[in-house]
Amino acid sequence: MLPFESLLKTLQTGSGFWNPLVWIVAIIVALLVVLIIRGFGKKDYKKGTSQTQAFLSGNPEYDKERMHIKGSNVYWGFSEILNWIINLLKKMHTGNVSDYVLWFVIIIAILFLSIIIPAGAI
Amino acid sequence: MNALEFFVVNSPIFAVAIPLLGAFLTPIFGMINDKLRNVFAIFIMIITTGIVFALSYDVVTNGIRTYIFGAQDLSLPVVRILFEVDAMSCFMAIISVILAVVALIYSWAFMKENTGLDKYYTLLLLMTTGMLGMELTGDMFNFFVFLEITSISSAALVAFWINRGKSVEAGFKYIVISTIGALFVLFSIALFYGQYNALNMAIIANSIQFTFLDKIALVLLIGALAMKAGIVPLHMWLPDAYSKAPSSVTLVLVAATQASLYGLLRLCFTIYGNMITLSPVSIGWLLVLFGIVTILLGVIMAIAQTDLKRLIAFAAVGEIGYMILGIGTGLVTMSPSISAAGLTALKGGIFHIMNDALDIGLMFLVAGAIFYATRETSLDRLGGLARNMKYTTAFFIIGLLAVSGLPPMNGFASKLLIYESTYQLNPILAIIAILASILLLAIFVKVLHSAFLGPALPRFNEVKEVPKSMLFAMAIIAGIIIVFGVFPDIIITNIVEPAANALVNNAGYISKILSLTGGA
Amino acid sequence: MIFNFPFIAVAALIIVGLYAVVFRKNLIKMIIGITIIESGVNLFLITLGYREGSIAPIYTSSPGGIMSLPVPQALTLTSIVIGVAVLALMLSLVIHIYRHYNTLDVRKIGGDEE
Numbered sequence A: 001m002l003p004f005e006s007l008l009k010t011l012q013t014g015s016g017f018w019n020p021l022v023w024i025v026a027i028i029v030a031l032l033v034v035l036i037i038r039g040f041g042k043k044d045y046k047k048g049t050s051q052t053q054a055f056l057s058g059n060p061e062y063d064k065e066r067m068h069i070k071g072s073n074v075y076w077g078f079s080e081i082l083n084w085i086i087n088l089l090k091k092m093h094t095g096n097v098s099d100y101v102l103w104f105v106i107i108i109a110i111l112f113l114s115i116i117i118p119a120g121a122i
Numbered sequence B: 001m002n003a004l005e006f007f008v009v010n011s012p013i014f015a016v017a018i019p020l021l022g023a024f025l026t027p028i029f030g031m032i033n034d035k036l037r038n039v040f041a042i043f044i045m046i047i048t049t050g051i052v053f054a055l056s057y058d059v060v061t062n063g064i065r066t067y068i069f070g071a072q073d074l075s076l077p078v079v080r081i082l083f084e085v086d087a088m089s090c091f092m093a094i095i096s097v098i099l100a101v102v103a104l105i106y107s108w109a110f111m112k113e114n115t116g117l118d119k120y121y122t123l124l125l126l127m128t129t130g131m132l133g134m135e136l137t138g139d140m141f142n143f144f145v146f147l148e149i150t151s152i153s154s155a156a157l158v159a160f161w162i163n164r165g166k167s168v169e170a171g172f173k174y175i176v177i178s179t180i181g182a183l184f185v186l187f188s189i190a191l192f193y194g195q196y197n198a199l200n201m202a203i204i205a206n207s208i209q210f211t212f213l214d215k216i217a218l219v220l221l222i223g224a225l226a227m228k229a230g231i232v233p234l235h236m237w238l239p240d241a242y243s244k245a246p247s248s249v250t251l252v253l254v255a256a257t258q259a260s261l262y263g264l265l266r267l268c269f270t271i272y273g274n275m276i277t278l279s280p281v282s283i284g285w286l287l288v289l290f291g292i293v294t295i296l297l298g299v300i301m302a303i304a305q306t307d308l309k310r311l312i313a314f315a316a317v318g319e320i321g322y323m324i325l326g327i328g329t330g331l332v333t334m335s336p337s338i339s340a341a342g343l344t345a346l347k348g349g350i351f352h353i354m355n356d357a358l359d360i361g362l363m364f365l366v367a368g369a370i371f372y373a374t375r376e377t378s379l380d381r382l383g384g385l386a387r388n389m390k391y392t393t394a395f396f397i398i399g400l401l402a403v404s405g406l407p408p409m410n411g412f413a414s415k416l417l418i419y420e421s422t423y424q425l426n427p428i429l430a431i432i433a434i435l436a437s438i439l440l441l442a443i444f445v446k447v448l449h450s451a452f453l454g455p456a457l458p459r460f461n462e463v464k465e466v467p468k469s470m471l472f473a474m475a476i477i478a479g480i481i482i483v484f485g486v487f488p489d490i491i492i493t494n495i496v497e498p499a500a501n502a503l504v505n506n507a508g509y510i511s512k513i514l515s516l517t518g519g520a
Numbered sequence C: 001m002i003f004n005f006p007f008i009a010v011a012a013l014i015i016v017g018l019y020a021v022v023f024r025k026n027l028i029k030m031i032i033g034i035t036i037i038e039s040g041v042n043l044f045l046i047t048l049g050y051r052e053g054s055i056a057p058i059y060t061s062s063p064g065g066i067m068s069l070p071v072p073q074a075l076t077l078t079s080i081v082i083g084v085a086v087l088a089l090m091l092s093l094v095i096h097i098y099r100h101y102n103t104l105d106v107r108k109i110g111g112d113e114e
Helices: A004-008 A020-039 A076-081 A083-092 A097-115 B003-009 B011-032 B034-062 B087-110 B117-136 B140-158 B165-196 B201-207 B212-229 B237-244 B247-271 B283-304 B308-334 B340-374 B390-403 B410-425 B427-452 B468-486 B488-504 B506-517 C002-023 C027-049 C070-101
Strands: B065-068 B082-085
Touching: A020 B468, A076 A083, A076 B283, A083 B283, A097 B165, A097 B212, A097 C002, B003 B011, B003 B034, B011 B034, B011 B065, B011 B082, B011 B117, B034 B065, B034 B087, B034 B117, B034 B488, B065 B506, B082 B087, B082 B117, B082 B506, B087 B117, B087 B247, B087 B340, B087 B468, B087 B488, B117 B140, B117 B247, B140 B165, B140 B201, B140 B247, B140 C070, B165 B201, B165 B212, B165 B237, B165 C002, B165 C027, B165 C070, B201 B247, B201 B506, B212 B247, B212 B283, B237 B247, B237 B308, B247 B308, B247 B340, B247 B488, B247 B506, B283 B308, B283 B427, B308 B340, B308 B410, B308 B427, B340 B390, B340 B410, B340 B468, B340 B488, B390 B410, B390 B427, B390 B468, B410 B427, B410 B468, B410 B488, B468 B488, B488 B506, C002 C027, C027 C070
Parallel strands: none
Antiparallel strands: B065 B082
């Protein structure tokens, strides 16, 4: 049905192009390089000894529940900076269906003002 | 007329009628046996998928196909409903049926412990009927009817877990928003009918004058359909409904949202296609503005979420922004005349509709799998699941790469088209779009870390991999994502480009109907 | 001038309905607001089909003269039927909301269950 050559075609995007097959070849080459570098690593690693324990600047390891970084802590600093806009947006999402309809009325009014009024008379 | 020809000629009505009949036959099979009912529902949906694919193949090779209900002689002054199917309709119908099949397969295990599943399958098939009707019809009033069918059945499905107050409340919000939107759509249809004495989209598009009343209809239709499509700031029902519905329902809800988006495209490109340049404010720039606001709000809100499903829902809002951005850019570049750059933008926007449905759909399925296995959706209580759920983790990583537009997944191909074409329009737009993509990656890496990686939590020691039917459903979508990602050119030339050409070719859409009526 | 009254009534009904949905806090009153909008739209459809002095469009027993347009009436019937379905669904959801939260105030629902 489809000719085999069409599978290898490059996607033209006007000013650029994109060919995933070239990318996949590049990924495989990169993986090989990674494996080669990994091959230079130390071979005297032993499982089950203290080598496998987590090192926390000499502090004892907490239990697993406390060691896991929770979802709300992952981008803590990042979201701290964005806090002002996040709080503003969260205030918008009241969860109240009346407000949702009010937004609809507001948008209709804005569209009305921008599309109908500039055209002038009826 | 041989059997195959008969089948293709009648395929538009089969695509709507078979799931509709199947929906009401499902409870009868449910009385016999639960498994038989599930098989029957999947069987009906697979037949519908086959019909939609056959129809699409026919439309792409032979051009627009129409189906007339009632007497075939259109010169008589009798009002009747017409289905008009072009490549864009087929494109959207393909998305709907793929997601519906996957949702039905996923439901097998996911919904097994619930009661009232006869109604669940009936409503799911009805919802698919409504979406297919919206996408295949060529009649404004028919569009409204199918819009309401979709709204009613999806609101009932959002509230399916009726023992939870939040689900019922989300369902109530959804039905209120949908009803008000649909009523304003009906009001605009009445405005058209009062002026042009027609309900057919092509005939309205042919005689539209852009009078004062047409402008009111345009405003109301854009507002109502934008609300149903989840465009900021009318998106607020979307995170509520998406996050409180069962995951299999959310998957189909994504398609229902996009059916409304399709209505918006039909409105801008077909009905107002001849008149869009007369608008004092460029509708294209309006869509670009909506798109940018939608992307930014969706992404920023997604960063702050701690509930997995709500987070994905806000990411879905952001993804809707990309489609609107691509399509708006196409509309800006394309007026007054069709240009190659505008077509590229449009192709990107349309391709992204399909990619978003698949990527966000896969994410919701993974969230559903996590919920099924652990009964948790909060990211603060999850962790270390990759140890017990290897396949789900693999599917999540595929979805993560696809949503954030990383090569070689499908999201990259469409986003690349959008970036390049918006850069030619205005570099700032492309910069915002790329930044938001990076943020999307950050958001889902956060999910990957806090849900799948980290130390093994003792609470989840007993967690097992989800049943095979759910894995199979996720594998279907992941497979399509990889195929689309590795061979984007085939998909774009064979599916997306005909859709984009059909959308801009509104003269062809109009003349097809006028040639049937024998009119001017 | 007198023939514009139905259209003024349509606008008034839609605005009253929207007001009820946006500013009333009781869920039942919001649903009433939605039905008022729906009545406004239906009235608009019916008004479009009416001609002055026209009779009901029944071809077989027509005494002659002009008839009102049958199409908007068919549309209105469909719209009424859809409206009933939506109304029933909304009311049944409200019953369940009341069971979960023991209130019909739109500001108080949606939190964790009581």
